[in-house]
Amino acid sequence: MSLPLLDSFVAALREVVGREYVRSDASSLTTYGQDALLQPCPPDLVVFPSNTAEVSRIAALCNEQRVPLVVRGAGTGYTGGAVPTAGGVVLSMERLNRILEIDQENLLAVVEPNVITADLQRAVERVGLFYPPDPASLEQSSLGGNVAECAGGPRAFKYGTTKRYVLALEAVLANGEVVRTGSKAVKNVVGYDLTQLLVGSEGTLAIITKITLRLVPKPPDRATVAAAFATIKDAVDAVTALIERRAVPAAIELIDEESLVAAALHSGVQVAPPGAKALLIVECDGIPAAVQDELSLVVRACETAGVMSVRRASSEADRAELWAVRRQISLALRATGLLKLNHDVVVPRGRVPQLYDAVEELRQQFGLRIAAFGHAGDGNIHVNLMVDRKNPDELSRAKAAERALFERVLALEGSISGEHGIGYAKKPYIAMELSDEVLALMRRVKTAFDPNNILNPGKIFP
Amino acid sequence: MSLPLLDSFVAALREVVGREYVRSDASSLTTYGQDALLQPCPPDLVVFPSNTAEVSRIAALCNEQRVPLVVRGAGTGYTGGAVPTAGGVVLSMERLNRILEIDQENLLAVVEPNVITADLQRAVERVGLFYPPDPASLEQSSLGGNVAECAGGPRAFKYGTTKRYVLALEAVLANGEVVRTGSKAVKNVVGYDLTQLLVGSEGTLAIITKITLRLVPKPPDRATVAAAFATIKDAVDAVTALIERRAVPAAIELIDEESLVAAALHSGVQVAPPGAKALLIVECDGIPAAVQDELSLVVRACETAGVMSVRRASSEADRAELWAVRRQISLALRATGLLKLNHDVVVPRGRVPQLYDAVEELRQQFGLRIAAFGHAGDGNIHVNLMVDRKNPDELSRAKAAERALFERVLALEGSISGEHGIGYAKKPYIAMELSDEVLALMRRVKTAFDPNNILNPGKIFP
Numbered sequence: 035m036s037l038p039l040l041d042s043f044v045a046a047l048r049e050v051v052g053r054e055y056v057r058s059d060a061s062s063l064t065t066y067g068q069d070a071l072l073q074p075c076p077p078d079l080v081v082f083p084s085n086t087a088e089v090s091r092i093a094a095l096c097n098e099q100r101v102p103l104v105v106r107g108a109g110t111g112y113t114g115g116a117v118p119t120a121g122g123v124v125l126s127m128e129r130l131n132r133i134l135e136i137d138q139e140n141l142l143a144v145v146e147p148n149v150i151t152a153d154l155q156r157a158v159e160r161v162g163l164f165y166p167p168d169p170a171s172l173e174q175s176s177l178g179g180n181v182a183e184c185a186g187g188p189r190a191f192k193y194g195t196t197k198r199y200v201l202a203l204e205a206v207l208a209n210g211e212v213v214r215t216g217s218k219a220v221k222n223v224v225g226y227d228l229t230q231l232l233v234g235s236e237g238t239l240a241i242i243t244k245i246t247l248r249l250v251p252k253p254p255d256r257a258t259v260a261a262a263f264a265t266i267k268d269a270v271d272a273v274t275a276l277i278e279r280r281a282v283p284a285a286i287e288l289i290d291e292e293s294l295v296a297a298a299l300h301s302g303v304q305v306a307p308p309g310a311k312a313l314l315i316v317e318c319d320g321i322p323a324a325v326q327d328e329l330s331l332v333v334r335a336c337e338t339a340g341v342m343s344v345r346r347a348s349s350e351a352d353r354a355e356l357w358a359v360r361r362q363i364s365l366a367l368r369a370t371g372l373l374k375l376n377h378d379v380v381v382p383r384g385r386v387p388q389l390y391d392a393v394e395e396l397r398q399q400f401g402l403r404i405a406a407f408g409h410a411g412d413g414n415i416h417v418n419l420m421v422d423r424k425n426p427d428e429l430s431r432a433k434a435a436e437r438a439l440f441e442r443v444l445a446l447e448g449s450i451s452g453e454h455g456i457g458y459a460k461k462p463y464i465a466m467e468l469s470d471e472v473l474a475l476m477r478r479v480k481t482a483f484d485p486n487n488i489l490n491p492g493k494i495f496p
Numbered sequence: 497m498s499l500p501l502l503d504s505f506v507a508a509l510r511e512v513v514g515r516e517y518v519r520s521d522a523s524s525l526t527t528y529g530q531d532a533l534l535q536p537c538p539p540d541l542v543v544f545p546s547n548t549a550e551v552s553r554i555a556a557l558c559n560e561q562r563v564p565l566v567v568r569g570a571g572t573g574y575t576g577g578a579v580p581t582a583g584g585v586v587l588s589m590e591r592l593n594r595i596l597e598i599d600q601e602n603l604l605a606v607v608e609p610n611v612i613t614a615d616l617q618r619a620v621e622r623v624g625l626f627y628p629p630d631p632a633s634l635e636q637s638s639l640g641g642n643v644a645e646c647a648g649g650p651r652a653f654k655y656g657t658t659k660r661y662v663l664a665l666e667a668v669l670a671n672g673e674v675v676r677t678g679s680k681a682v683k684n685v686v687g688y689d690l691t692q693l694l695v696g697s698e699g700t701l702a703i704i705t706k707i708t709l710r711l712v713p714k715p716p717d718r719a720t721v722a723a724a725f726a727t728i729k730d731a732v733d734a735v736t737a738l739i740e741r742r743a744v745p746a747a748i749e750l751i752d753e754e755s756l757v758a759a760a761l762h763s764g765v766q767v768a769p770p771g772a773k774a775l776l777i778v779e780c781d782g783i784p785a786a787v788q789d790e791l792s793l794v795v796r797a798c799e800t801a802g803v804m805s806v807r808r809a810s811s812e813a814d815r816a817e818l819w820a821v822r823r824q825i826s827l828a829l830r831a832t833g834l835l836k837l838n839h840d841v842v843v844p845r846g847r848v849p850q851l852y853d854a855v856e857e858l859r860q861q862f863g864l865r866i867a868a869f870g871h872a873g874d875g876n877i878h879v880n881l882m883v884d885r886k887n888p889d890e891l892s893r894a895k896a897a898e899r900a901l902f903e904r905v906l907a908l909e910g911s912i913s914g915e916h917g918i919g920y921a922k923k924p925y926i927a928m929e930l931s932d933e934v935l936a937l938m939r940r941v942k943t944a945f946d947p948n949n950i951l952n953p954g955k956i957f958p
Contacts, residue, residue: 139846141739162742184685195683197692198660211933219842221657221876221914223646223696224929225956226938230659230692234685251742277603280624280713323785380681384601414683452683467686471673475944476688482940494687 039078039122043099047081047123050091055082055129066124069109069116070171071459077104077118084129086204086212086243093241093488094210096123102491103208105237107148107179110171112376113457115183115236119492127178130243133157142201142218143247147178151185154247164252166193169453170361178242184234186453188285188317188360191411193250195453197233204244205232208484218246231479236455237490239483253319256284257329258347260356261336262310266290269312270387272339273410276316277383281331286411287315288386292420293363293407300366305359307343314410315360367405367418374405375419375432377460379443380452383413392442393417400435402428414452440466456494465496501540501584505561509543509585512553517544517591528586531571531578532633533921539566539580546591548666548674548705555703555950556672558585564953565670567699569610569641572633574838575919577645577698581954589640592705595619603711604663604680609640609704613647616709626714628655631915632823640704646696648915650747650779650822653873655712657915659695666706667694670946680708693941698917699952701945715781718746719791720809722818723798724772728752731774732849734801735872738778739845743793748873749777750848754882755825755869762828767821769805776872777822829867829880836867837881837894839922841905842914845875854904855879862897864890876914902928918956927958 047056057063057080068074078101083089096103102122109116118124130146133154137143138161145154151172155165168187169175175185181203186195202216216222216229232240263269269288276286289297291311298304306313314336318328329346336344347353367374381389393406393415403420417439421432440450440463450467451460465473477495480487509518519525519542530536540563545551558565564584571578580586592608595616599605600623607616613634617627630649631637637647643665648657664678678684678691694702725731731750738748751759753773760766768775776798780790791808798806809815829836843851855868855877865882879901883894902912902925912929913922927935939957942949 137844137846139739140844141846142844184689186683190683194660197689198656207933207937213931213934213937215934217911217929218844218909219876219911219914220845220874221648221652221842221871222911223913223915223917224911224926225918225934226701226941227646227659227692227696228934228937228941230689231941234689239688251744277601282713321786321789323789324783327783327785380679380683382599382602382604382680383682384599384603409683412682414681447680449679449681449684449686451685452681453685455685456687464686467679469675471669472675472677472687472690475669475675475690478944479688479690479693479941482937482944 039101040099043095043101044079046095047079047092050088051081051083066106066126067118069111069114071112071114071117073114073117075117075119077124078121080124080126082126082129086206089206089241089243090210090212092125093206093208096488097208097210097486100486100488103488104490105241107176108174110175111179111183111457112454113459115455115457115493117458119458125241127176136161138163140218141249143249145177145245145247147242147245148176151175151177151180158249159252162252163249165199165247165249167196167199170364177245181233181242181245182235182237183455184453186409186414188287188409191286191409192282192284197230199248200229200233200245201248202246203229203232203242205240205242207240208486208489216246220248234455236457236493238480238493239489255322255325256317256319257325258315258317258353258356259329259332259344260305261314261316261344262306262342263312264309264342266312266390268339269314270390272314272336272341273386274384275335275338276332279331279335281328281335283316283328283332284319285315285317287360287408288410289313289360289363289407290405292403292405293367296366296370296405297359297363300369301359301362303355303359305356310342315356363407367420370420372420373423375421375436377417377436377439378414378452378454379417379439379448379450380412380414381443381446381448383411385446386410386413386415388446389415396435396438400431402432402435412452413448458493461494461496464494501563502561505557505563506541508557509541509554512550513543513545528568528588529580531573531576533574533576533579535576535579537579537581539586540583542586542588544588544591548668551668551703551705552672552674554587555668555670558950559670559672559948562948562950565950566952567703569638569644570636572637573641573645573919574916575921577917577919577955579920581920587703589638598623600625602680605709605711607639607707607709609707610638613637613639613642620711621714624714625711627661627709627711629658629661632826639707643695643704643707644697644699645917646915648871648876650749650871653748653871654744654746659692661710662691662695662707663710664708665691665694665704667702667704669702670948670951678708682710696917698919698955700942700955701951717784717787718779718781719787720777720779720815720818721791721794721806722767723776723778723806724768724804725774726771726804728774728852730801731776732852734776734798734803735848736846737797737800738794741793741797743790743797745778745790745794746781747777747779749822749870750872751775751822751825751869752867754865754867755829758828758832758867759821759825762831763821763824765817765821767818772804777818825869829882832882834882835885837883837898839879839898839901840876840914840916841879841901841910841912842874842876843905843908843910845873847908848872848875848877850908851877851905858897858900862893864894864897874914875910920955923956923958926956
């Protein structure tokens with residue numbers, strides 16, 4: 035934790051944003067000291083700027099006094115990226131929440147960082163446009179957080195993750211300088227691609243204050259199917275068959291038995307028929323003829339793999355219910371009362387079968403319950419070790435299993451995080467994936483942006 | 497120019513790669529001292545490594561002796577990126593030219609940097625896969641160069657530029673360290689995205705020695721049409737109508753009269769009917785039904801804009817001829833004997849009409865011939881000032897027109913380079929687009945990678 039903040043420093047912050055927007059009451063410190071990792075760590079102060087100029091002055095003040103500055107969006111991250119582990123100031127971006135432009139002619143939107151992902155999606159869909167990235171938290175998560183963590187979601191299979199949509203950024207450096215990267219043009223090779231460097235940098239390089247996002251035409255049609263399988267292996271075989279047939283649906287999501295049971299209990303909705311041990315949700319989009327064509331590919335791939343039943347969502351409400359269940363799996367697993375150690379590991383897309391084999395081996399070897407669901411088309415599976423937090427032996431087995439999981443994933447030429455980032459939850463493991471030379475290079479890049487290490491200190495680097 | 501290289505340094509290089517792969521004969525120095533900018537500047541030595549270990553040892557030697565090290569692919573760049581303006585060593589990657597893997601299960605390829613773009617395309621298309629980036633130089637350009645410059649091409653409209661396909665890199669730092677960024681997984685948020693930072697960094701940050709590329713399924717069908725218009729305005733209107741109809745063909749290319757005339761003279765092929773002052777080439781790809789659907793959208797958009805004629809390529813040979821003419825426009829313009837000042841400016845995609853208005857104003861204001869053609873769907877137009885190199889007055893008018901062009905483009909919220917990079921040809925102009933703070937930040941990033949400034953010195957930064 036940092037030393038107590040100087041009165042003069044606090045007074046200067048109040049000067050910048052107004053007294054009511056500098057808070058240190060217990061409730062604020064609790065609320066703004068945690069994210070979805072649920073391992074809270076209160077800051078010394080929470081500050082709520084309303085514009086870029088204020089952010090710039092706050093950063094300069096923190097930089098002068100060497101006070102840790104942790105940017106916070108909606109706090110939906112899973113790796114503690116927004117948690118002020120070194121104390122200091124949490125900069126809540128919630129007042130920077132306007133959609134500044136939806137530019138139909140140039141197919142782009144300009145937003146402040148705390149616009150909620152789903153709000154932008156609805157706004158652009160009203161004019162026939164589409165913003166594809168759809169993290170499960172889309173009704174809560176902010177676009178600034180999505181950019182800082184490079185959020186994915188089911189549609190990343192066809193459409194790519196957040197990074198594919200970020201054209202330009204306005205950001206404040208640690209010293210208060212305001213920089214603009216990229217442009218409204220879809221191609222730009224003028225100097226280094228600082229835009230893409232900032233995407234996924236988890237608030238450690240700069241504070242994002244404005245985002246220019248590329249939009250695409252809204253697909254005129256879509257169809258969603260739920261395919262139930264008697265074994266997880268059959269479901270995984272269907273995914274392999276789909277990839278082999280070169281189908282590119284919008285999403286291929288896989289839900290295993292453990293997750294299905296928790297979801298049914300939590301939501302009261304039974305999305306899989308009795309006896310099903312795995313469910314695939316596949317969504318196709320595009321022009322009607324393409325959707326039909328792809329749908330039949332999907333059905334054939336499922337049949338090849340011995341599907342129990344394929345059900346097509348009969349209405350928009352039916353489809354919404356299916357996705358709601360999928361999106362609430364994390365919540366449902368939490369509602370079991372068990373500690374949920376969630377890892378968004380990712381393997382090359384054809385190696386999902388080997389990943390599920392590895393998960394099964396870990397279950398046996400460590401005697402653990404594991405729920406594994408997610409973006410099967412991308413090879414990005416959320417592997418959740420479900421642990422009784424009152425059982426120290428189980429906890430220590432889970433810790434060993436985490437490391438074993440990462441070893442398997444890296445042996446499959448994958449990565450320990452596909453969309454949640456490192457934050458502080460995964461930093462003990464980052465050196466399993468990155469060499470000393472690469473970590474040292476990343477630290478030098480960090481220093482180029484933030485020489486005093488005030489921006490989100492204690493994150494990413496071991 | 498650098499000081500004469502020490503004998504001991506040259507001997508050490510020979511030790512690394514073998515005597516025959518260190519050259520300083522006049523012919524080698526000429527050949528390897530220029531790119532498509534045609535402003536040669538000979539190096540002191542040309543070195544031809546055959547593997548990563550040799551590249552590492554060469555870099556370490558250059559770093560110790562502070563000798564400029566300029567990486568060279570196929571030399572097809574337009575901005576002098578591969579030209580050794582400070583002398584020193586040119587590192588020709590031509591022996592690193594193997595396709596190491598085409599991984600059909602995981603939809604990726606691993607290549608050495610000097611694989612020719614079209615060779616990879618043919619190899620992956622043979623197994624039903626597709627590598628979309630298609631710079632006009634694709635039969636000559638190397639993938640390493642494509643990555644270093646973030647090459648685009650017509651298909652970038654639908655498929656994005658090179659950066660969208662680079663999953664992982666192996667690269668050698670200035671000090672000889674070998675680093676690996678990214679992975680074979682399509683999602684990866686472990687630490688900073690150094691992969692995307694290296695894409696487009698023009699050989700100034702590291703030497704790329706291995707590239708892992710994402711592939712997509714090969715579209716099963718495609719159709720190509722050439723639409724002729726009586727005025728450039730009509731053709732531009734058709735592009736606007738297409739964007740408004742939310743069509744996403746694979747490519748929307750626009751060729752103006754000046755370019756058409758040069759192309760017809762050079763190739764002997766008349767792709768536009770008599771009287772046509774502008775030609776659009778539109779290619780649709782996907783499943784047959786989607787191609788048909790999109791094709792009718794294209795035809796309707798052209799009709800709305802008062803098209804003279806629409807001709808669909810009747811065979812693969814017919815299509816190939818059309819694209820060959822398009823790809824040879826640069827060559828054709830050069831064949832006029834005039835100096836061709838080529839600028840790949842880019843504007844937000846809906847502002848192509850304003851860009852063509854600006855070009856027309858420049859023609860009038862500066863009394864210059866200007867050929868403007870290119871990737872209209874992306875807002876990325878190659879504006880070529882055609883200048884009699886023996887006419888000093890025309891040359892100086894052209895210089896003034898270049899700056900005026902960039903001013904117009906930036907006023908339209910575009911960028912001075914969409915795919916050719918800065919190299920040294922455009923570095924006098926980079927500060928028009930980037931602020932002092934951003935340039936200083938980029939310099940600090942450069943220093944984080946290459947503290948002694950040996951990699952491609954004198955490029956990008958003014």
